[in-house]
Amino acid sequence: MALIVQKFGGTSVKDRSRIFNVARIVMNTRNAGNDVVVVVSAQGDTTDDLIAKAAEISMNPSNREMDMLLATGEQISIALLTMALQELGVSAISLTGWQAGFSTDRAYTKARIKRLDTERVESELARNRVVVVAGFQGLNRSDDITTLGRGGSDTSAVALAAALHADRCQIYTDVEGVYTADPRKIPKATRLKEITFDEMLELASLGAQVLNNRSVELAKKYNVELEVISSINPVPGTIVKEETNVEGMLIKGVAKDNDVAVISIKDVPDVPGMSFKVFSLLAQKNINVDIILQSSGNQGKKDLSFTVPLGDAESAVAALKNAATRFGGGEISVDKDSAKVSIVGAGMQSHSGVASTMFEALFSQNINIKMISTSEIKISVIIDKEDADRAVAAIHDAFIN
Numbered sequence: 501m502a503l504i505v506q507k508f509g510g511t512s513v514k515d516r517s518r519i520f521n522v523a524r525i526v527m528n529t530r531n532a533g534n535d536v537v538v539v540v541s542a543q544g545d546t547t548d549d550l551i552a553k554a555a556e557i558s559m560n561p562s563n564r565e566m567d568m569l570l571a572t573g574e575q576i577s578i579a580l581l582t583m584a585l586q587e588l589g590v591s592a593i594s595l596t597g598w599q600a601g602f603s604t605d606r607a608y609t610k611a612r613i614k615r616l617d618t619e620r621v622e623s624e625l626a627r628n629r630v631v632v633v634a635g636f637q638g639l640n641r642s643d644d645i646t647t648l649g650r651g652g653s654d655t656s657a658v659a660l661a662a663a664l665h666a667d668r669c670q671i672y673t674d675v676e677g678v679y680t681a682d683p684r685k686i687p688k689a690t691r692l693k694e695i696t697f698d699e700m701l702e703l704a705s706l707g708a709q710v711l712n713n714r715s716v717e718l719a720k721k722y723n724v725e726l727e728v729i730s731s732i733n734p735v736p737g738t739i740v741k742e743e744t745n746v747e748g749m750l751i752k753g754v755a756k757d758n759d760v761a762v763i764s765i766k767d768v769p770d771v772p773g774m775s776f777k778v779f780s781l782l783a784q785k786n787i788n789v790d791i792i793l794q795s796s797g798n799q800g801k802k803d804l805s806f807t808v809p810l811g812d813a814e815s816a817v818a819a820l821k822n823a824a825t826r827f828g829g830g831e832i833s834v835d836k837d838s839a840k841v842s843i844v845g846a847g848m849q850s851h852s853g854v855a856s857t858m859f860e861a862l863f864s865q866n867i868n869i870k871m872i873s874t875s876e877i878k879i880s881v882i883i884d885k886e887d888a889d890r891a892v893a894a895i896h897d898a899f900i901n
Contacts, residue, residue, distance in 0.1 A: 501533050501534060502533075502534045502535070502667040503534065503535045503536075503537070503664060503666045503667055504529055504534050504535070504536055504537075504666060504669075504670065505536075505537045505538075505539065505657050505660050505661040505664070505668070505669045505670070506526060506529065506536060506538050506539070506657075506669075506670045506672060507538070507539040507541075507653060507654060507656075507670070507671050507672060508522050508538065508539070508540050508541065508672045508731055509541045509672065509674065509731075510541040510542055510544050510546065510577075511544060511674040512672055512731040512732075513540060513541070513543050513544075513577050513580070513581060514543050514544035515543075515544070518731075519580055519581055519584050520584050520587075520588075521732075522538075522581060522584075522672075522731060523587075523590070524588065526538055526590070526630055527585065527590050530630055536631075537621060537625070537633060537660055537664065537666070538581065538630060538631070538632045538633065539633050539634075539635040539653055539657040539660065540574060540577040540578050540581055540632060540633070540635060541577065541635055541636065541653040542574050542576065542636070543576060543577050543580075546577075547570055547573050547650075550569050550570055550572070550573060551570070553569070554566060554569055562608075563609045564608050566608070566647075567609060567611075567644070567647045568644075568645050570647050571597070571634070571637045574596075574597075574634035574635055574636050574637060575596060575634055577634070578596075578632045578633065578634045579594050581632050582632045590630055591627075591629045591630065592629055592630040592631070592632055593630075593631060593632065594632045594633075595620065595621070595631060595632070595633050596633075597633070597634050597635070597636070597637035597656065598637070598638060598639035599620060600620060600621055600631075600634075600660070601615075601618055601619065601620060601621065602616055602638030602639065602656065602659070603616070603617070603638060603640070604638035604639065604648070605640060605646075606640045606641070606642065606644075607646070607786060608644075608647075609646075609647055609649065610647075610648070610786065611638060611640065611647060611648055611649075613648070616659055616660070618660070618663045618664055621633070621664065633656065633660065634656075635653025635654075635655075635657060636656060637652070637656075648714075650712075651711075651712030651713075651714070652712065652714075654671060654711055654712035654714075654715035655712055655714045655715040657715070658718045658719045658724055658726070659718055661724045662719075662721075662722035662724050666724070669726050669727070670727045670729055671711060671715075671726055671727065671728050671729070672729055672730065672731035673710060673730065673731065675710065675728075675730060676729070676730040676733055677692065677729065677730070677737040678691070678692050678695055678700065678703070678711075678728050678737075678738040678740070678753070679691050679710075679753070680692065680752065680753045680754065680896065680900045681753060681754045681755075681892055681896045681900075682756070682892075685889060685892065686893055686896050688900070689900075691738065692738050692752060692753075693736070693738065693739065694739045694740075695738060695739075695740055695753075696743060697716060697719060697720035697740060697741065698846065698877060699752045699844050699845065700740045701713055701716040701717060701720065702842070702844040702875075702877055703752070703753050703755050703842075703844050704716050711726070711740070716740070719740065720742070723742060725739065725741045726739070726740040727739055728740065750848060751843050751844065751845035751847065751848065751899040751900060752845045753843070753844050753845070754841070754842070754844075754892050754895050754896045754899070754900075755841070755843075755892075756839060756840070756841050756842075756889070756891075757839060757840040757841075758839045758888065759809050759810045759811070760790075760807050760808075760809070760839055760840045761807065761809070761810045761813035761816075761836050761838070762806070762807050762834070762835040762838050762871070762882060763807075763808060763813065763820070763834050763835075764803065764804070764831075764832070764833050764835070765778065765804045765805075765820065765830070765831075765832050766803050766830040766831040766833075767801040767803070767831075768803065768830075769800065769802075770798075770800050770801055770802045774804075775794070775804070778804065778820070779806075781819055781820065781823055782816055782819065785815060787808055787812045787816050787819075788808065788812070789806050789807070789808055790806070790808070790840075791806060791871050791873040791882060792804075792805070792806040793806070793871050805871065810836060813834050813836060814834075816834075817832055820832050837884060837886075838870065838882050838883065838885055839882070839884070839887075840880050840881070840882055841880070841881055841883060841888055841891045841892055841895065842878055842879065842880040842881070843858055843878065843879050843895060843899065844877060844878045845878075846877050848876075848877060848878075848879075849876050849877060854879065855874070855879055857898050857899065858881075858895055858898070860898070861891075861894040861897070861898040862881070862883070862891055862895070865887070865890050865891065867883055867884075867887045867890065867891050867894075868884070869881045869882070869883060870882040870883060
């Protein structure tokens with residue numbers, strides 16, 4: 501008998517038909533002799549609808565109350581799925597995140613898991629029940645409800661798989677695995693049989709919307725083998741693991757991320773400690789910084805540009821302007837019309853000319869590059885948002901036939 505953790509996204513449980521489809525998948529896994537823990541997201545567009553409801557009441561609701569509100573979406577899903585399983589004759593019980601033992605820090609709307617006590621889950625499994633857990637949520641030390649941020653249900657599932665020493669963690673989505681690009685936008689995109697944790701982590705961080713990057717970090721840390729699989733079409737998916745045997749594939753994927761804002765600070769004093777003052781200020785606000793570009797010093801001044809998530813742009817600019825005297829910079833501006841396009845692949849470590857091929861593809865489409873960032877297995881560029889789809893298609897054609 502194996503222990504399997506299965507996670508189902510919002511589109512997989514968006515209505516009655518999809519809920520019973522999920523219930524049958526879980527039932528078949530259970531009938532094959534396995535113990536099953538299911539992690540579920542909120543139905544369809546429920547989270548977006550709840551955010552819209554909050555906006556009807558307040559233009560600036562507190563993060564604590566937003567977590568209180570958004571956590572209700574997953575509670576609806578787990579109750580309905582458990583009812584469907586019971587209708588099919590499967591013994592099942594639903595648990596909220598805190599009932600399942602998720603303890604988090606106090607960073608409302610983007611909390612991190614501090615501890616996971618699986619005693620209740622193990623107790624229910626011992627009673628031969630399928631345990632249906634609300635993803636995305638936990639409880640902090642003040643007994644306040646917290647949420648793990650967008651895509652947090654993936655993180656919940658991987659954390660449970662690690663803590664329970666599960667034999668497998670299956671992430672069910674509305675696509676049939678991990679593709680070389682978004683198959684809805686790039687018809688030539690192909691499904692990968694395998695991909696490494698590092699490659700998947702880069703793709704997830706760079707805008708590929710198949711897996712949450714924090715879930716991949718967790719899977720890599722605890723060596724939880726993941727399977728990304730379709731809840732609609734029963735075909736083999738993509739295995740995400742430490743090492744793969746796929747050879748000859750230079751680039752595993754091309755990703756696009758529109759959730760990017762470029763902040764620029766003019767005339768920062770060219771002296772030691774200025775970058776620390778700027779980025780420590782943003783760290784205090786829990787604002788993640790990605791690509792950083794610093795100009796060469798000129799007449800004792802330099803320009804500093806960096807990217808942050810679009811939703812954090814105004815907070816970042818406000819914080820910087822309020823503390824301008826700390827770093828003595830000049831004009832602070834924000835560009836919200838940019839996108840990040842990236843290529844990822846472990847194969848590029850041992851091949852020359854990868855950057856040249858990528859830049860040639862962009863040049864062929866007359867696309868200008870604003871910023872560049874590289875690592876051993878990825879290259880990212882910041883370009884105009886209106887050019888992003890053409891850029892992805894051109895780069896994909898250049899590398900993946």
